[in-house]
Every structure is written in structure tokens, then in C-alpha cells.
Amino acid sequence: MGRRCVDLPDLLAAAHARLGDVALVSPRLRGLDLSAVRDLRLGSVGVLGVVDPDDEAGEAMLRQLGVRTFVAPDAPAADLYGAVVGALAVPSVPSDGDGDDLTEEDEITRRGQVVAVWGPAGAPGRTTVAVNLAAELALGGREVVLVDVDTQAASVAQHLAILDEAPGVAAACRAAEHGTLDVTSFGRLAPEVLPRLRVLTGLPSPDRWPELRSGAIERMLEVARLDCDVVVVDCASCLEDDDELSYDTVAPRRNMAALTALDVADQVVVVGAGDPVGLQRLVRGLQDLAGRDVEIGGVVVNRLRASAVGARPMSRVQSLLERFGGVEAPVLVPLDVERVDAALLAGTVLHDVAADAPVRHAIASVATALVG
Ligand SMILES: Nc1ncnc2c1ncn2[C@@H]1O[C@H](COP(=O)(O)OP(=O)(O)OP(=O)(O)O)[C@@H](O)[C@H]1O
Ligand SMILES: [Mg+2]
Known part of the structure; x- marks a missing residue:
């Protein structure tokens, strides 16, 4: 009937x-x-x-x-x-890849990997790592797209001094919802800020989170990875899925952007802060991820300093993470307020302001571990 x-x-x-x-x-x-x-x-x-x-x-x-x-x-x-x-x-x-049988994209053979940068609450440095990781990949010759899907506190635009009015991820998701997002329209929304590095900025205000729905994020990442080598995604920390609390299974959910990015990602880089609170959250965050069928592409302990963890911070954190988190080779990034602030002030990446600094080399080693 x-x-x-x-x-x-x-x-x-x-x-x-x-x-x-x-x-x-x-x-x-x-x-x-x-x-x-x-x-x-x-x-x-x-x-x-x-x-x-x-x-x-x-x-x-x-x-x-x-x-x-x-x-x-x-x-x-x-x-x-x-x-x-x-x-x-x-x-x-x-299913994965379901949406990519598009006319103009048929000729595009490159399908880059998606790397989600995630970490627990407390501003451990997810965005700093995401921005500099993306820059190091681009400096190494890869075509990179950096996407900010943080629905709590987007900040990639500020880190790279991109104007607030940039259409960014909200416009890309809108186009995805309307069926008009393809490689060409994506290219218009994601300007190149450094050679080989294009950026899709985040939501201009967090109350617009309902615009980033799961299907649209999936579609956007699917398009972003076409014709580039790596898509780096900056994610919000909260991964609670209120699905079970809600009778309405199709209503938008705030954390879906991060959850979807983790689902789509080929690898996840996990960032925690190098102090007692940050390390405890990092271990718990790794346990949460273990239940989610994601591949961990790197564990970063950022803002590491002896004043917060004691003498010989590197070996101390290494053995602690091995014992409690099963992490064998974390990347240890020192606290370097002067250099990281200088990059933030200049709206650029560590390579441009502190090429020889250990803080830059440490983040660059994450890029090397991911792509060889
Ligand atoms: N290794 C470091 N040394 C010194 N300062 C750092 C380092 N890493 C990050 N910071 C600073 O810490 C602050 C938080 O960093 P960032 O914005 O990257 O964190 P986040 O995890 O993305 O936080 P949010 O919750 O806002 O998304 C920034 O001011 C940044 O400049
Ligand atoms: Mg951030």
C-alpha cells in the first residue's frame, strides 16, 4: 500500500x-x-x-x-x-566509502589516510599537536588537509591566524547535507595556509555544534581525503555517547563530531598532559579508546616538565605509561612556553619560529612515525 x-x-x-x-x-x-x-x-x-x-x-x-x-x-x-x-x-x-562514487572524483586515485588527534579534557595540547603535526607532514612533502571538528572549543583558526569569517567546517557540512560537497567545492572552503597545507577551520562559536552531524562529518572527511595524502583532524575531548539516554536516536548529538572522526580515522594520535592530573586522564582515555576499535598511531605526552612529575621526567613518565597504560614508546614533548607562545603570537607553526627546538623535533617525530 x-x-x-x-x-x-x-x-x-x-x-x-x-x-x-x-x-x-x-x-x-x-x-x-x-x-x-x-x-x-x-x-x-x-x-x-x-x-x-x-x-x-x-x-x-x-x-x-x-x-x-x-x-x-x-x-x-x-x-x-x-x-x-x-x-x-x-x-x-x-558503509565506509559508501558516498564516494562521484562523477568528477572517479578520476582521482589518491585517497589519503585520516589521522584524528584526540586527548582527554584539560587542554593537553591537542590543537598545538594537530597544527604542528599537519605542518610537519606538509614540510615532508605530503599534501595535507587539517580539519577542526572540535565542537567545544575550536581553535585551529586562532593558532594559524586565519580570519574568523572563514566558512570552514560549518559550510563544508552544510554542503555535505545538501549533496553539493565535492573535491572542487571543498577546495574553495579550505584555503592553503602553508605550501601543501590546507585548513578547514572550526565552528566560530560552540553553540553551533548541531550543524556538525555525523553523516555530514563522514562525508566531509571522505571528500577531504580524496586527492591528498593525510587528513589531520582536531577533535574535542568529550566522547560520551548519550545515545542510551535519548529516546530519539536521530537527534543531533554534541559529541558525534569527535566520535565520527575517531570512527573514520585510520589512526588516532592521543595527546595527554605531562603532569599527574594529565597522565591519569591519559591512561583512562587510552582505556576508553581500547573499547572503540581504533588504531593508535602515537601517544604524545605534552608540556612535560620536571616541576610537575619530578626529577628525570622522561624516564619516569615512560615507565609510568608502560606500567599503567601499556604504552611502549610515547612521544615526550617538553613544556616550552617561550617557543610555543612565539608561534601562537605569530599565528604560525613551530618550524617557522623555532626550527631547532626540541619541542618542534618531538612533534615532528610523530609525523615520521605515522608516515615513515
Ligand atoms: N609543549 C608546550 N609548551 C608550552 N605551551 C604549550 C605546549 N603545548 C601547548 N601549549 C599551550 O597550552 C595551551 C593549550 O594548548 P592547545 O590549545 O593546543 O590545547 P587543546 O588540548 O587543544 O585545548 P582545548 O581544550 O582548548 O582544545 C595553549 O596556550 C598552547 O600554546
Ligand atoms: Mg584544541
Whole structure:
């Protein structure tokens, strides 16, 4: 039995009430976006695009939103039946790489790795590490994209003295939701700030976190990794998933940006602070990650200093992390207020203000460990 829905909210309500198994959508359906298609599919409702055979733009748009099966409006009954069965057969949870069968991107063979930089609360230096790691990778000849998905306190733009008005991640996610994000439009949103280093800045204010929804972040990272070697992602610290508390499984959730980045990432660089509080949080953070099926690409103890951990801080922290966190070779980055402040003041990276400093070399060694 069919049901004609008057608009998208009506369609979503009908789908949530399980009034049907397949939703027929046209590219002209107002408000249809990536999250809506995702919600339908997560609710095990197949999505069938109804598109004129000569409406290539309409089909491409729906494809970007995750629609995989199409039928013409005037298709004979037998074709329609086959298309409905085909739409039902598409897996309800979009799989990795599901969204990248795009026209212009077919020619792009490069698919870079995604490295998420994460660390527990307390400003251990995630952004400092992410920015300088990205810069070191670029200095080493890699094409790098740095993306700020911190929904609590985005700061990549400030670290690199990029104007507040930069459209950044919010615009990229909006384009992803509307099915218009591709390599070309992504390139316009992510300016090159250093040779081979492009940056997608974070949210200008944290109250805009609902704009960064899971499907859009996934799609954005999928596009970001096309045509570059490494995507470095600066993530917020909080990983609590309030899924179990919420009856509404499709509502946006604040920590989804970090959780999605960790899910998508090929490797995670974990940053903790080199003091008793930071180290305890780091060990607990590593335990949290252990339950998440992520590959740890490096553990960084930042702002390390004897005054906070005692004499011979390096060997002390090394043995402590081995004993309590099972970490064999952490990267130890010294506290160097003068050099790190100088980079921050100049809105640039450590390489430009303190090329020979141990603090720079320590972060550069994370890059070497990641890409060889
Ligand atoms: N090795 C270091 N030596 C001295 N200062 C440092 C070092 N690393 C980071 N800092 C400083 O510590 C502060 C916090 O660093 P950063 O912004 O990178 O942390 P974060 O973990 O990203 O914090 P947030 O919670 O704001 O995202 C900054 O002022 C930064 O300049
Ligand atoms: Mg930060």
C-alpha cells in the first residue's frame, strides 16, 4: 500500500511509525538532505530516487545524499517492482566509502589516510599537536588537509591566524547535507595556509555544534581525503555517547563530531598532559579508546616538565605509561612556553619560529612515525 507524504517531516514521521518499507524521493523534495536520507536508512527504510532519465544533476545530488537506487517517474510496473526490491536491499547503515562514487572524483586515485588527534579534557595540547603535526607532514612533502571538528572549543583558526569569517567546517557540512560537497567545492572552503597545507577551520562559536552531524562529518572527511595524502583532524575531548539516554536516536548529538572522526580515522594520535592530573586522564582515555576499535598511531605526552612529575621526567613518565597504560614508546614533548607562545603570537607553526627546538623535533617525530 502506498502513502503520499505532503513534505519531508511527514515522510520522516511515516518512516518512524514504520508505515512503509521504501521511501520514494525526488531530487526536488524540499529539505531532503544527507541526515534525512541517513535517518530513513538507519530506520531500515529503503530509499528510492525517482528521477527523470535526463536529469543527471538530480541523480548526482541524490547519490551524494546516499541514495543508491533510481527509477524513472514513468517506469513500467515491472521496473518499479525491481527498483523497490533493489532499494530494500541497500544496507541500512551506510558503509565506509559508501558516498564516494562521484562523477568528477572517479578520476582521482589518491585517497589519503585520516589521522584524528584526540586527548582527554584539560587542554593537553591537542590543537598545538594537530597544527604542528599537519605542518610537519606538509614540510615532508605530503599534501595535507587539517580539519577542526572540535565542537567545544575550536581553535585551529586562532593558532594559524586565519580570519574568523572563514566558512570552514560549518559550510563544508552544510554542503555535505545538501549533496553539493565535492573535491572542487571543498577546495574553495579550505584555503592553503602553508605550501601543501590546507585548513578547514572550526565552528566560530560552540553553540553551533548541531550543524556538525555525523553523516555530514563522514562525508566531509571522505571528500577531504580524496586527492591528498593525510587528513589531520582536531577533535574535542568529550566522547560520551548519550545515545542510551535519548529516546530519539536521530537527534543531533554534541559529541558525534569527535566520535565520527575517531570512527573514520585510520589512526588516532592521543595527546595527554605531562603532569599527574594529565597522565591519569591519559591512561583512562587510552582505556576508553581500547573499547572503540581504533588504531593508535602515537601517544604524545605534552608540556612535560620536571616541576610537575619530578626529577628525570622522561624516564619516569615512560615507565609510568608502560606500567599503567601499556604504552611502549610515547612521544615526550617538553613544556616550552617561550617557543610555543612565539608561534601562537605569530599565528604560525613551530618550524617557522623555532626550527631547532626540541619541542618542534618531538612533534615532528610523530609525523615520521605515522608516515615513515
Ligand atoms: N609543549 C608546550 N609548551 C608550552 N605551551 C604549550 C605546549 N603545548 C601547548 N601549549 C599551550 O597550552 C595551551 C593549550 O594548548 P592547545 O590549545 O593546543 O590545547 P587543546 O588540548 O587543544 O585545548 P582545548 O581544550 O582548548 O582544545 C595553549 O596556550 C598552547 O600554546
Ligand atoms: Mg584544541
